[in-house]
Amino acid sequence: MKNGKRPTRKQKQAIQCARLNPANWLVTKSLPDKLFIVHRESGRERIIPA
Known part of the structure; x- marks a missing residue:
């Protein structure tokens, strides 16, 4: 498994829209969609x- 990175502000907003807590998640791959x-x-x- 890849090591995750801290989410950016825009990624944190996407995580919150999915009803998740951004503090508990790391981003492994970011695609446009x-x-x-x-x-x-x-x-x-x-x-x-996204």
Whole structure:
């Protein structure tokens, strides 16, 4: 699994729109229409719209 990076302000807003807490998620891949995120503690991966 790739190491996640801290989300930018725009990415944090996208994470919040998906009803998630941005403090708990790291960004592994950022595409124009999708955001690949991974949970800081559990390692669970999700794909959300960007």
